[in-house]
Amino acid sequence: MELQHINVKLLLGKPEQVDLDPxxxxxxxxxxxxxxxxxxxxxADYRHVHAGPGVxxxxxxxxxxxxxxxxxxxxxxxxxxxLKGSNLDRLKQASRAALRACERLxxxxxxxxxxxxxxxxxxxxxxxxxLAPNTPATREAVKAELIPFLQELLAGSDYGLSFNEDPRSLxxxxxxxxxxxxxTALSRNLLPA
Amino acid sequence: xxxxxxxxKQRLSGKLPESLADEIDIFETEVALKKQGKLEDRVFAxxxxxxxxxxxxxxxxxxxxxxxxxxxxxxxxxxxxxxxxLWDAPGMQRIKIPGGGLNASQLETLADLAEEYxxxxxxxxxxxxxxxxxVHIEDTPTLMRRLAAANITTREACGxxxxxxxxxxxxxxxxxxxxxxxxxxxxxxxxLLGHPDCQNFGRKFKPAFSGCSQHACALTNMHxxxxxxxxxxxxxxxxxxxxxxxxxxxGAVAYQAKLFAPFVPPEEVLPLAxxxxxxxxxxxxxxxxxRARLKFLVQDFGIERFRELVLEERxxxxxxxxxxxxxxxxxxxxxxxxxxxxxQPAVGSEAFQxxxxxxxxxxxQAGYMIVTVSLPIGDITSNQLRALADITRxxxxxxxxxxVEQNFVxxxxxxSDLPELYQALEAAGLGTPGAGTIIDIVACPGTDTCKLxxxxxxxxxxxxxxxLAEQSFQMDEAIQNLHIKxxxxxxxxxxxxVADLGFYGVSRKMSGYAVPHFQVVLGxxxxxxxxxxxxxxxxxxxxxxxxxxxxxxxxYAAARKNGEGFRDFVTRxxxxxxxxxxxxxxxxxxxxxxxxxxxxxxxxxxxGLGDHGIGECxxxxxxxxxxxxAAAERQLFEAQVLWENGDVEQxxxxxxxxxxxxxxxxxxxxxxxxxxxxxxxxxxxRARLYDTQKFFDPYAGGKFAHYLFAAHQKAGVPHxxxxxxxxxxxxxxxxxxxHSCSNRIEIPVGI
Numbered sequence: 019m020e021l022q023h024i025n026v027k028l029l030l031g032k033p034e035q036v037d038l039d040p041x042x043x044x045x046x047x048x049x050x051x052x053x054x055x056x057x058x059x060x061x062a063d064y065r066h067v068h069a070g071p072g073v074x075x076x077x078x079x080x081x082x083x084x085x086x087x088x089x090x091x092x093x094x095x096x097x098x099x100x101l102k103g104s105n106l107d108r109l110k111q112a113s114r115a116a117l118r119a120c121e122r123l124x125x126x127x128x129x130x131x132x133x134x135x136x137x138x139x140x141x142x143x144x145x146x147x148x149l150a151p152n153t154p155a156t157r158e159a160v161k162a163e164l165i166p167f168l169q170e171l172l173a174g175s176d177y178g179l180s181f182n183e184d185p186r187s188l189x190x191x192x193x194x195x196x197x198x199x200x201x202t203a204l205s206r207n208l209l210p211a
Numbered sequence: 212x213x214x215x216x217x218x219x220k221q222r223l224s225g226k227l228p229e230s231l232a233d234e235i236d237i238f239e240t241e242v243a244l245k246k247q248g249k250l251e252d253r254v255f256a257x258x259x260x261x262x263x264x265x266x267x268x269x270x271x272x273x274x275x276x277x278x279x280x281x282x283x284x285x286x287x288x289x290x291x292x293x294x295x296x297l298w299d300a301p302g303m304q305r306i307k308i309p310g311g312g313l314n315a316s317q318l319e320t321l322a323d324l325a326e327e328y329x330x331x332x333x334x335x336x337x338x339x340x341x342x343x344x345x346v347h348i349e350d351t352p353t354l355m356r357r358l359a360a361a362n363i364t365t366r367e368a369c370g371x372x373x374x375x376x377x378x379x380x381x382x383x384x385x386x387x388x389x390x391x392x393x394x395x396x397x398x399x400x401x402x403l404l405g406h407p408d409c410q411n412f413g414r415k416f417k418p419a420f421s422g423c424s425q426h427a428c429a430l431t432n433m434h435x436x437x438x439x440x441x442x443x444x445x446x447x448x449x450x451x452x453x454x455x456x457x458x459x460x461x462g463a464v465a466y467q468a469k470l471f472a473p474f475v476p477p478e479e480v481l482p483l484a485x486x487x488x489x490x491x492x493x494x495x496x497x498x499x500x501x502r503a504r505l506k507f508l509v510q511d512f513g514i515e516r517f518r519e520l521v522l523e524e525r526x527x528x529x530x531x532x533x534x535x536x537x538x539x540x541x542x543x544x545x546x547x548x549x550x551x552x553x554x555q556p557a558v559g560s561e562a563f564q565x566x567x568x569x570x571x572x573x574x575x576q577a578g579y580m581i582v583t584v585s586l587p588i589g590d591i592t593s594n595q596l597r598a599l600a601d602i603t604r605x606x607x608x609x610x611x612x613x614x615v616e617q618n619f620v621x622x623x624x625x626x627s628d629l630p631e632l633y634q635a636l637e638a639a640g641l642g643t644p645g646a647g648t649i650i651d652i653v654a655c656p657g658t659d660t661c662k663l664x665x666x667x668x669x670x671x672x673x674x675x676x677x678x679l680a681e682q683s684f685q686m687d688e689a690i691q692n693l694h695i696k697x698x699x700x701x702x703x704x705x706x707x708x709v710a711d712l713g714f715y716g717v718s719r720k721m722s723g724y725a726v727p728h729f730q731v732v733l734g735x736x737x738x739x740x741x742x743x744x745x746x747x748x749x750x751x752x753x754x755x756x757x758x759x760x761x762x763x764x765x766x767y768a769a770a771r772k773n774g775e776g777f778r779d780f781v782t783r784x785x786x787x788x789x790x791x792x793x794x795x796x797x798x799x800x801x802x803x804x805x806x807x808x809x810x811x812x813x814x815x816x817x818x819g820l821g822d823h824g825i826g827e828c829x830x831x832x833x834x835x836x837x838x839x840x841a842a843a844e845r846q847l848f849e850a851q852v853l854w855e856n857g858d859v860e861q862x863x864x865x866x867x868x869x870x871x872x873x874x875x876x877x878x879x880x881x882x883x884x885x886x887x888x889x890x891x892x893x894x895x896x897r898a899r900l901y902d903t904q905k906f907f908d909p910y911a912g913g914k915f916a917h918y919l920f921a922a923h924q925k926a927g928v929p930h931x932x933x934x935x936x937x938x939x940x941x942x943x944x945x946x947x948x949x950h951s952c953s954n955r956i957e958i959p960v961g962i
Binding site for chain 1: 214218219269285301322323326331332347587590591592595639670813815816
């Protein structure tokens with residue numbers, strides 16, 4: 019199966035301590051400076067909705083956000099444009115994008131060091147219900163794709179893997195490393211050999 | 212763009228209503244042809260608009276990022292989807308929801324589409340539509356197919372066409388209605404969709420149905436075509452019918468609809484609508500978009516002549532079985548409840564009681580309630596849409612509708628189900644109280660996503676909502692019940708004309724900086740289907756608007772007389788006093804280095820487009836153009852006061868003079884010797900600012916200059932109350948456009 023439009027979300031530790039106000043100017047700065055190869059376009063602030071998409075940095079190839087879907091605050095990358103290569107390549111691309119955004123936010127002094135990956139939980143979802151309907155068969159197929167990727171991402175460490183089984187939901191995997199990893203450590207694990 | 216688009220086409224093949232499937236196939240071909248450069252920009256733009264595919268801010272590939280105008284490096288900058296609209300720039304998809312009616316599976320479809328093609332948010336509009344933002348043009352055919360599979364169309368959601376047919380969301384359950392307008396609304400919506408007589412309009416055409424005249428729920432007075440249900444007795448039998456109205460509309464200059472007929476029998480609703488459409492298509496303005504709405508045609512002909520033309524057209528229409536074939540079922544139409552009628556529980560938490568008070572109202576059917584799901588600025592997440600679908604299945608026969616206040620209502624809730632329903636809504640974050648109160652603020656998308664937005668209507672709405680929510684339950688009840696509506700520009704998508712406290716976005720120069728402002732519009736009437744429109748009082752910097760609300764509501768609470776409504780209070784106190792109350796808020800900040808003042812709510816970028824020419828002493832950098840424009844505004848304010856005092860003639864003359872003054876202010880920047888002769892001012896304005904297009908707005912073009920030319924041409928013609936009021940509205944827009952022009956063109960400080 020072909021996995022496209024991959025989303026990776028890194029859950030934050032102590033989310034109640036994170037002040038989201040500074041994110042608006044931070045994301046605007048990322049646009050001003052066009053900090054990455056992706057084309058960054060606009061900022062959408064949805065903090066007024068309950069358990070929603072939070073603050074989104076809209077991009078052409080993908081969106082970066084401080085996502086609060088399900089009342090679970092995390093740094094999310096949502097790949098919109100199709101990507102060539104293998105499923106492993108695409109999983110790595112989305113993870114790298116989420117991780118670099120998280121690392122940059124962790125280092126931004128305006129967030130006072132309070133925004134931190136919790137080192138224990140990632141969400142990976144496929145934002146296309148036709149390519150990846152949330153069925154038992156697809157979940158099995160995706161699991162097979164995730165295993166080699168997670169082997170690399172978590173440097174061979176053990177992890178828990180479970181899926182959201184609501185058939186209306188996007189196909190969504192929850193990854194829980196048994197060993198704590200910082201965003202930087204995970205990024206390092208994904209560096210080309 | 213989604214990789215699954217081709218797969219969706221296969222998957223849904225044969226599963227869509229045939230007419231919709233063909234339409235979408237044609238549109239998909241047009242998208243492909245445009246991509247190959249085989250369709251002209253203007254033609255494709257109207258083609259996509261008629262499918263609800265709209266442009267969005269920055270789609271010309273440029274964005275002021277707070278430091279400079281930045282070119283957005285889209286992969287293909289050569290390819291366009293309309294004039295000055297880049298192919299790859301994300302856009303908005305408008306989705307028509309006739310009468311706001313949705314079932315559970317349709318809610319789920321909207322949830323999936325918002326998640327997969329947009330940003331996880333569906334936005335309910337002030338015309339009961341749903342909009343998705345940041346959508347790629349190449350995904351739109353698939354999105355339309357998935358909607359069509361749920362029996363929803365985007366056809367004619369935008370463009371010069373019949374827009375969503377709206378209706379009172381309480382139709383069928385409202386205790387005050389004459390009868391349920393739902394089946395008539397649906398029949399008209401189906402009948403006019405794609406109708407050949409509706410394909411040659413100069414502008415859009417908006418119909419609405421209301422079940423009664425006293426409430427606001429369908430706002431028929433501000434629609435091109437409005438029907439209000441009435442009953443009358445004929446030969447001892449009660450007959451259904453409609454008051455029919457034509458030629459209403461908000462927009463830059465707001466018009467109240469005129470009564471076309473006091474009683475139109477149901478069998479005449481569709482043919483009369485068709486006849487109106489034919490007259491509009493044949494005689495409506497086509498070249499000048501700014502005078503192309505039906506309201507101008509009705510105004511120009513007068514209602515009597517317009518009525519004659521329509522009735523003549525009606526006589527010549529070839530009979531169509533669709534006019535009447537729905538009528539038998541319409542009489543019998545009645546939604547059914549899922550659960551038996553119940554008793555309202557006497558107890559509950561304080562939060563539950565608050566919610567009961569503001570979000571729940573009785574139906575005309577005993578034992579059932581209508582529940583409003585209050586959405587912050589019309590936004591709902593995909594997960595909330597799914598939760599709402601579950602709730603409507605659990606408690607009703609999927610009877611949910613969107614409202615023009617950007618909320619949902621769930622109908623047919625058994626009173627005894629209210630506690631469980633509240634719990635379910637609360638769990639989904641949908642149990643917020645305050646529906647229909649001062650915190651239930653309506654706002655158009657404004658500068659967030661709209662190309663025409665001047666100030667941040669959503670940013671202001673979110674800020675006001677946050678501040679007011681903290682205190683709303685301690686407020687005087689009269690204040691709680693006020694309506695706030697905000698538009699990002701003069702085009703009224705936020706319906707600021709019909710609010711107690713209305714605001715629309717404008718810009719002004721202060722201390723050499725462009726500063727986001729809102730024009731304060733007071734005293735509109737929301738009830739009686741938007742019976743009268745508010746009037747602008749003063750433009751205030753955006754950052755001071757919360758204080759405006761605090762002062763006005765405080766003053767109202769303190770000084771209102773027994774039971775006095777806000778509109779009456781504003782009239783009694785008078786604009787002069789209200790302006791005095793707010794005048795200090797219109798001034799620049801005491802500290803000219805306080806740059807927060809030059810930014811809009813929710814947007815850290817400095818406002819404006821590179822025209823920040825700050826000098827050594829910012830407070831003194833003011834051109835005489837700015838002074839002259841301020842004087843023109845003062846003069847217009849005097850005109851409004853005259854009008855309110857009944858001196859209609861002088862009000863009209865003063866409004867015209869305020870336009871001349873603004874025109875002269877701009878002319879003087881180029882030709883300081885211009886005199887006071889109106890002919891000279893207008894001629895110089897035409898030659899120096901209109902013919903050169905310096906006055907032209909990037910989107911409105913020369914529209915507002917025509918207001919000056921028309922006023923000059925009609926100078927000396929006696930005024931009626933209506934004509935003076937319209938002239939004041941036009942003068943307001945002309946002065947606003949003069950401010951914008953002054954901001955755009957470099958005017959030396961010494962002038």
